Amino acid sequence: MPADGPDPSAGERLPRAFFARPVLEVAPDLLGCTVTHGGVTLRLTEVEAYAGEVDPGSHAFRGPTPRTRVMFGPAGFLYVYFTYGHHWCANLVAGEEGSASAVLLRGGEVVDGHDVAAARRVGQRERDWARGPGRLGQVLALGASETGRDFCRPPVGDPVDLVVRAPDGPPDVARVRTGPRVGVSGPGGDGAVFPWRFWLEGEPTVSAYRPGVVRRRRP
Helix, strand or coil: CCCCCCCCCCCCECCHHHHCCCHHHHHHHCCCCEEEECCEEEEEEEEEEEEHHHCCCCCCCCCCCCCCHHHHCCCCEEEEEEECCCEEEEEEEECCCCCCEEEEEEEEEEEECHHHHHHHCCCCCHHHCCECHHHHHHHCCCCHHHCCCECCCCCCCCCCCCEEECCCCCCCHHHEEEECCCCCCHHHHCCCCCCCEEEECCCCCCCCCCCCCCCCCCC
């Protein structure tokens, strides 16, 4: 087990202005940034952009619901949703208020809190601890109670605070790749129209691509 190295408090805490931009600018700029919660810090290696009511792949495509209301608010808040019966997935709300844009955190490398992460992902290889949005949510201990959390507010010493920080150095833009979003069916899964998945080439923590599957309801 590698020793914890990087200081999770290193790097500038990203301000609300960083997130209050078009989601297609915010998403790739998050690659290489760190996210800290529940005693674990991840370096983001894979994200997906979603653009609200203009995006058929978004939960907010058909307008606000009790679940998605936070997405229609200002940037800098967390949207966490439950999927496939046992996964919690985390999204950082971006864009102008009312746009319902958000960035799904798809993959990351644990850079601090290895012992905590290993206890949450027992029996899994380190590269798989946060490889995929459900695993990422688990290793960061994110769930329903975190929806609506303001991750841009000043630090207050809260042990369950969620912090997003810029990388220590400039991002390696030459390694950024784009493609269709994972598991999105229908028009939103069209990679020619929505190549809105962004990842760092060569990172073992990036999840494998799989197309969306239309799930038919049982009669």
